[in-house]
Amino acid sequence: MxxxxxxxxxxxxxxxxxxxxxxxxxxxxxxxxxxxxxxxxxxxxxxxxxxxxxxxxxxxxxxxxxxxxxxxxxxxxxxxxxxxxxxxxxxxxxxxxxxxxxxxxxxxxxxxxxxxxxxxxxxxxxxxxxxxxxxxxxxxxxxxxxxxxxxxxxxxxxxxxxxxxxxxxxxxxxxxxxxxxxxxxxxxxxxxxxxxxxxxxxxxxxxxxxxxxxxxxxxxxxxxxxADERRIGRHAAKVILTFNLLHRRRMPVADLPAYVERIGIYRDINALVLRMTPRDLAAMLVDELTRAGVVRVEDGDLVVA
Ligand SMILES: [Zn+2]
CATH class of the missing domain: 3.60.15.10 (Ribonuclease Z/Hydroxyacylglutathione hydrolase-like)
Incomplete structure (x- = not known):
């Protein structure tokens, strides 16, 4: 510029x-x-x-x-x-x-x-x-x-x-x-x-x-x-997870269902908007962020790509 x-x-x-x-x-x-x-x-x-x-x-x-x-x-x-x-x-x-x-x-x-x-x-x-x-x-x-x-x-x-x-x-x-x-x-x-x-x-x-x-x-x-509140919920959860991964550096994929149940922002968005099981929510986040090239799974851990 x-x-x-x-x-x-x-x-x-x-x-x-x-x-x-x-x-x-x-x-x-x-x-x-x-x-x-x-x-x-x-x-x-x-x-x-x-x-x-x-x-x-x-x-x-x-x-x-x-x-x-x-x-x-x-x-x-x-x-x-x-x-x-x-x-x-x-x-x-x-x-x-x-x-x-x-x-x-x-x-x-x-x-x-x-x-x-x-x-x-x-x-x-x-x-x-x-x-x-x-x-x-x-x-x-x-x-x-x-x-x-x-x-x-x-x-x-x-x-x-x-x-x-x-x-x-x-x-x-x-x-x-x-x-x-x-x-x-x-x-x-x-x-x-x-x-x-x-x-x-x-x-x-x-x-x-x-x-x-x-x-x-x-x-x-x-x-x-x-047009679609679920879209806001999915977007917010994905952005926050990416942010959390940036400061935690890596998180075991196996721990993710418990994590999204324990941390308030995921728990509240899920309870009020997405209404998925914690396991399905965690799987959806990993799947969508992996396909977008934002994260990858390495030795069982989620890391920022
Ligand atoms: Zn801000």
Whole structure:
């Protein structure tokens, strides 16, 4: 991509376990957006300390797009090193305050993050100057009902978090678990479609410019989800299992039926939407993820392909 971003903006493209880290540099204080997954916090610190990062300069603020483990996992580590305040979407700050492991998809989804406190509430409709750029905040519920996206009108840049990726968006809850998530997802796509965006910096994957094509794919996925709740349930379970495998590295296939019965997100989606035996659910997940080339079975263990 031909220098699509202003020079004070640097994107550390991470993987699917850690969200991208976006650094906005300014003489008024450097700002970091999202901190990655907790087990990758040492790498996050190393990237921040690199010459393309802060080198040995201080960090003035850490900002989060939303409260999922792959975006907030390194918050406590980053704050411990830099002593910076943490700015967080106001709508879900109470979940952080009481550390709601169910609502934040932590133990409920077999994920972890180091606990932290929120210093500044980010409200939709507000404007902030980070990295000498003006950012307008928009509510972006759906994948996460308290999420925000950040829009810079001058350079027409959208920091989309998990509300829009080049191919899809973060998993959403089936209507039986959260009746608001799917309609909110469509509304959020409409909000993004109403912005004049030249480049999207997503929470995962490379920054991309063909916003119309990405929106088209996202709308088509949403229409397919609206037609079939089971499809949302299968998709969510497959995405979470892939994520869990990324941090566990391998899981015995034989343990999977007990695992999907023990971990809340699978148990609840199965009870309310899929209604399969744990054994059939586990077999379906392995089968569909194997055929998609996402996982493979190695010596009786499931591993990420
Ligand atoms: Zn997320």
């Amino acid at each position: 031909h220098s699509p971003l202003p020079p004070q903006m640097h994107v550390f493209v991470r993987d699917w376990l850690s969200a991208n880290n976006i650094l906005l540099k300014s003489r008024d204080g450097h700002v970091l957006i999202d901190s990655g997954y907790v087990s990758h916090a040492p790498l996050t610190l190393a990237l921040l300390a690199s010459p393309r990062g802060l080198a040995d300069e201080p960090l003035a603020k850490l900002v989060n797009t939303h409260g999922h483990s792959d975006h907030i996992g390194g918050n406590a580590t980053v704050r411990a090193k830099y002593g910076c305040p943490i700015a967080f979407p106001a709508a879900e700050a109470p979940l952080i305050e009481r550390w709601d492991e169910r609502a934040l998809w932590l133990s409920w989804a077999d994920q972890t993050a180091d606990r932290f406190t929120v210093d500044e509430l980010l409200q939709p409709g507000s404007t902030h100057v980070w990295g000498d750029l003006e950012w307008q905040l928009f509510a972006a519920p759906g994948h996460d009902m308290g999420a925000l996206v950040f829009y810079n009108p001058e350079h027409r840049i959208l920091v989309s978090g998990d509300a829009l990726w080049e191919n899809g968006y973060g998993l959403i809850m089936p209507p039986s678990l959260d009746p608001d998530a799917l309609p909110a997802t469509r509304d959020t796509l409409d909000v993004i479609a109403g912005l004049d965006v030249r480049v999207v910096i997503p929470g995962h994957g490379e920054p991309f410019r063909d916003v119309a094509a990405a929106l088209d794919r996202a709308y088509r996925r949403t229409a397919a989800f609206e």
